[in-house]
Amino acid sequence: MKYDPEGEYIRQWLPELARIPTEWIHHPWDAPLTVLTASGVELGQNYPKPIIDKDLAREQLAQAIFKMWENEADSKPSSSKDRKEVVDDSENLAIPKVFLKNKAPRGATSSNDQKVPILQNPKIKSDPPNKKRLK
Numbered sequence: 671m672k673y674d675p676e677g678e679y680i681r682q683w684l685p686e687l688a689r690i691p692t693e694w695i696h697h698p699w700d701a702p703l704t705v706l707t708a709s710g711v712e713l714g715q716n717y718p719k720p721i722i723d724k725d726l727a728r729e730q731l732a733q734a735i736f737k738m739w740e741n742e743a744d745s746k747p748s749s750s751k752d753r754k755e756v757v758d759d760s761e762n763l764a765i766p767k768v769f770l771k772n773k774a775p776r777g778a779t780s781s782n783d784q785k786v787p788i789l790q791n792p793k794i795k796s797d798p799p800n801k802k803r804l805k
Contacts, residue, residue, distance in 0.1 A: 686716045 674680060677695030681688045687698060690709040694701035698711055699720050706713065713719050 684717075686711060 674696075675692075677687075677690075677692050680695050687695060687709075690698055690701065690711055691705060694705060698706065698717060699713055701709075701711075711717050
């Protein structure tokens, strides 16, 4: 492993793995039974078995993602007439503009745009602000 290649940290804080060879210190569940027995490690007794099988979990995740992509592709309309967006490629840009149907394009606004307060009463405009604190 990158941060504890010799297993010093593991040996200090997990004394049940202190005698296991460095080759198996980061994954003792993969060690041969003879190595575990010689090191005094009994999986499920003095050291827990892995909670999940990583290879099986990875395979299940890949299947779930593939199924999600399939469902997403099936839910998309097959023709552009059914879509709620229109692609404008009249300017032959590298990236076409996409607009929602029946909606005019608006200027871009950002929450970072500066907003200046407007004074509604003209009297207040001409009066200099009172900077003294009231007592």
